[in-house]
Amino acid sequence: MANLLWLQGGACSGNTMSFLNAEEPSACDLVTDFGINVLWHPSLGMELGENLQKMMRALVSGQMPLDIFVFEGSVVKAPNGTGQWNRFAxxxxxxxxxxxxxxAAYTVAVGDCATWGGIPATAPNPSESVGLQFLKRGHGGFLGKDYKSKAGLPVINIPGCPAHPDWITQIVVAVATGRGGDLSLDEFQRPKTFFQSFTQTGCTRNMHFAYKVSATEFGQRKGCLFYDLGCRGPMTHSPCNRILWNRQSSKTRAGMPCMGCTEPEFPFYDLAPGTVFKTQTVMGVPKDMPLGVDKTGYVKLTAAAKVASPKWAEEDIFVV
Ligand code: SF4
Incomplete structure (x- = not known):
């Protein structure tokens, strides 16, 4: 039986809501099928007051083993590095x-705030928020860049705003069943099994991307959201179009641009006015290129794609 503790720092509870909607496996399956003992969770924990403090003391003293420590939300250090703005037990x-x-044998950061600081760490960052082992792209965060859990792994980062429910439960199962050592992590400590491919991988608008046919309104069924609406699908590592949301859809399938929420810089441009859902360009060329594409190559490629674009690419091909 693996003991799991889930705590919440500077958070909106979005990852908790996501976790409670997991299906493969569900939050319930963690307990009934995989023998995970949820010691406490902000929405499920029963202990309060003195009992909660007693349990917490038993955990930090090592009297009670802690197999999986899950943290949601930023680590709040305000005011002046004291952390008094966010108290618990x-x-x-x-x-x-x-x-x-x-x-902890394993430490798992769930969601952008716990991984990189997320929205709470956006300038001017009054809550002095940081992620567990990163602040945006900077390695270190709250625990420092050399941190390793008892099992010898750094913080396992499962980013997203929120993280997809199944990414969370599948990683929890992997570590609870002793397969944590098999996890291969990328340079930002994200499990490669989920974060090696791009949001664009599996997007239904890839043909429109290739022919440079642009969607100009949210929800429009034809066109790619990259050219005008700021879609970050070609440079965001996530499986959102491989592991669908609610088993049905994704933002880009529904006509909403990917905002790049699994990358350390999210929210991009610190949400400055005019930067959200709008492709930032210089002389008509996007500032943020699809990963691995240079500006000269992009100009040549899109000019040729536009000329070669077939008539059907401008039509709504989903109408029958
Ligand atoms: S840019 Fe966005 S909408 Fe266009 S194909 Fe890529 S992921 Fe889909």
Whole structure:
């Protein structure tokens, strides 16, 4: 039986909501099929007051083993590095986080705020928020770049705003069943099994991307959302078009641009006015290129694609 503790720092509970909607496996399956003992969770935990403090003390002292420490939300260090703005069980949450991370076999950061700081860490960052082991692209974060959990792994980062429910439960099952050592992580400590491919992989608009046919409104069924509406699908690592949301769809399938929420810089351009859902360009060339494409190559490729674009690419091919 693996003990799991889930705590929440500077968070909106979005990842908790996502987790509770998991299907393959579900949050219930974790307990009934995989023998995971959920010690406490912000929406499921039963212990309160003195009992909760007692359990927390038993965990940090090593009296009670902590197999999986899941953290959602940013680590809040305000005001002035004291962490007093975010207290839990009688003391600053950041003090618990430090001590729990030292005794946990695995530490898992769920969602953008826990991984890179996310929206709370957006400038001017009044909550002095950081992620567990990163602040945006900077390695270190709250626990420092050399941190390793008892099992010898750095923080396992499952980003997203929120993370897809199945990414969370499948990684929890992997570590609970002793397969944590098989996890291959990328340079941002994301499991490669989910974050090696791009949001664009499997997008139904790839033909329109190739022929440079643009969607100009949300929800439009034809056209690619990259050229005008700021879609970040070609440079965002996520399986959103491989592991669909609610088993049905994804943002780009529904006509909404990918906002790149699994990348450390999210929210891009610090949400400055005019930067959301709008492709940023210089002389008509996007500032942010599909990964691996240079600006000269892009100009040549899109000019040729536009000329070669067939008539059907401008039509709504989903109408019968
Ligand atoms: S840019 Fe966005 S909408 Fe266009 S094909 Fe890629 S993921 Fe799909």
């Amino acid at each position: 009688g003391r600053p949450m950041m003090d618990w986080v430090r001590e729990l991370a030292n005794v």
